[in-house]
Amino acid sequence: MRYSGFRIIKEALTGNRGWQPAWRNPEPKPHYDFVIIGGGGHGLATAYYLAREFGKSRIAVLEKGWIGGGNVGRNTTIIRSNYLLDGNEPFYEFSLKLWEGLEQVFNYNAMVSQRGVLNLMHSDAQRDAYRRRGNAMHLNGADAQLLDAAQVREMVPFLNFDNARFPIKGGLLQRRGGTVRHDAVAWGYARGADARGVDIIQNCEVTGFRMTNGKVQGVETTRGYIGAKKIGCAVAGSSGALMAKADQRLPIESHVLQAFVSEGLKPTIKGVITFGAGHFYVSQSDKGGLVFGGDIDGYNSYAQRGNLPTVEDVCESGMALMPMIGRARLLRMWGGIMDMSMDGSPIIDKTDIEGLYFNGGWCYGGFKATPASGWCFAHLLATDTPHETATAYRFDRFRKGLMIDEKGVGAQPNLH
Ligand SMILES: Cc1cc2nc3c(=O)[nH]c(=O)nc-3n(C[C@H](O)[C@H](O)[C@H](O)COP(=O)(O)OP(=O)(O)OC[C@H]3O[C@@H](n4cnc5c(N)ncnc54)[C@H](O)[C@@H]3O)c2cc1C
Numbered sequence: 001m002r003y004s005g006f007r008i009i010k011e012a013l014t015g016n017r018g019w020q021p022a023w024r025n026p027e028p029k030p031h032y033d034f035v036i037i038g039g040g041g042h043g044l045a046t047a048y049y050l051a052r053e054f055g056k057s058r059i060a061v062l063e064k065g066w067i068g069g070g071n072v073g074r075n076t077t078i079i080r081s082n083y084l085l086d087g088n089e090p091f092y093e094f095s096l097k098l099w100e101g102l103e104q105v106f107n108y109n110a111m112v113s114q115r116g117v118l119n120l121m122h123s124d125a126q127r128d129a130y131r132r133r134g135n136a137m138h139l140n141g142a143d144a145q146l147l148d149a150a151q152v153r154e155m156v157p158f159l160n161f162d163n164a165r166f167p168i169k170g171g172l173l174q175r176r177g178g179t180v181r182h183d184a185v186a187w188g189y190a191r192g193a194d195a196r197g198v199d200i201i202q203n204c205e206v207t208g209f210r211m212t213n214g215k216v217q218g219v220e221t222t223r224g225y226i227g228a229k230k231i232g233c234a235v236a237g238s239s240g241a242l243m244a245k246a247d248q249r250l251p252i253e254s255h256v257l258q259a260f261v262s263e264g265l266k267p268t269i270k271g272v273i274t275f276g277a278g279h280f281y282v283s284q285s286d287k288g289g290l291v292f293g294g295d296i297d298g299y300n301s302y303a304q305r306g307n308l309p310t311v312e313d314v315c316e317s318g319m320a321l322m323p324m325i326g327r328a329r330l331l332r333m334w335g336g337i338m339d340m341s342m343d344g345s346p347i348i349d350k351t352d353i354e355g356l357y358f359n360g361g362w363c364y365g366g367f368k369a370t371p372a373s374g375w376c377f378a379h380l381l382a383t384d385t386p387h388e389t390a391t392a393y394r395f396d397r398f399r400k401g402l403m404i405d406e407k408g409v410g411a412q413p414n415l416h
Contacts, residue, residue, distance in 0.1 A: 023194035039063025041072035044189035045374020051196035064205035074336035080177030087392030095372030108188030116271035117177030166277035237337025258306035264288030280317035344416030345404035
């Protein structure tokens with residue numbers, strides 16, 4: 001069923017009896033050509049592009065819970081491509097371009113809103129760093145604009161300019177960055193994949209791998225054994241736990257990241273703002289809530305909930321940036337499990353086991369990567385070669401010392 005304005009009018013006039021479920025609820029088949037483990041944004045996008053772009057069929061997505069229950073439905077919805085390093089920037093710019101046409105392509109309203117992402121700077125050194133980053137973005141075809149303090153004040157007058165511990169000296173603006181309704185991304189990809197014959201199997205946890213002679217044969221699941229020629233793992237924060245079942249030890253740790261939503265307020269913040277002297281990012285949802293977050297909790301965990309010291313830390317940064325936030329009441333908060341890699345950059349690669357492929361290490365930046373991650377992982381699964389924008393995302397960069405250390409903080413996951 002195609003969604004359109006005409007369809008809404010027709011259904012309204014005929015008692016809304018024609019709507020169909022957005023995806024089927026099939027029983028698992030005994031064998032598939034491709035099994036994707038993880039029904040988050042990345043897994044669903046992979047299945048969608050495998051079918052749509054690479055003409056593949058006999059595909060299943062296995063999800064232990066429900067579609068959208070993981071990080072894809074827990075993030076702070078920010079998309080951008082303001083990266084510095086060659087290994088990263090072309091990939092994230094590819095992703096941003098895919099976001100720009102996504103809703104038309106998969107015929108689903110994901111509320112892609114290019115309302116701009118503004119990174120604030122608070123020192124001369126930071127200005128130099130942002131100028132360099134903006135130039136790198138330009139060289140890769142992305143948009144970037146360096147603003148001085150007066151231009152920032154004009155855009156966001158409610159920030160603390162006059163009495164601040166860290167005075168605002170300007171900002172790096174990416175106008176094409178913005179926000180996307182996160183769970184709609186999962187639903188849109190799920191619907192699009194299902195329409196192309198992909199079996200989306202929920203409540204189906206992968207509990208083990210069956211292998212012979214170094215080649216994967218299939219997966220053990222809570223709904224029985226499922227055979228597969230190729231298996232792609234895209235389980236984000238559960239990467240370490242899943243890959244351990246295949247005796248694979250990853251350069252990844254799992255940490256909690258929390259998100260916060262305030263009560264609904266009148267329109268205040270047009271775009272996304274990030275604080276450059278602490279870790280704090282904020283935007284306003286279309287319902288009016290301020291959506292914000294900060295650092296990860298700082299210790300390893302598989303719990304999808306965070307703790308109070310980080311709440312205090314995030315709120316302190318918010319107060320330093322825009323004191324009026326202290327008057328807003330907090331409505332909701334939650335946590336998600338981050339797959340933190342050692343250099344802060346992701347992995348999209350084959351494993352040592354024939355037929356077993358891995359996608360993970362997204363840290364807390366994987367939502368913006370969803371379309372490109374799905375496309376590039378599908379490319380790898382379908383052709384056994386990396387997509388041109390994802391050639392750096394290999395396992396062996398850790399062995400060879402070719403880290404993609406975007407933040408320059410070394411092999412410390414808690415700092416990325
Ligand atoms: C609070 C928070 C804020 C964030 N903010 C941003 C942001 O603003 N911008 C941004 O770009 N990124 C952000 N991120 C990061 C982003 O959400 C993640 O990097 C990205 O969603 C991870 O990919 P995914 O969607 O596939 O993960 P998930 O949605 O977590 O999908 C993985 C799925 O695998 C399933 N699974 C796990 N184990 C198994 C198994 N054994 N068998 C079957 N299924 C299994 C899980 O149930 C889950 O549904 C944020 C994350 C959080 C938690």
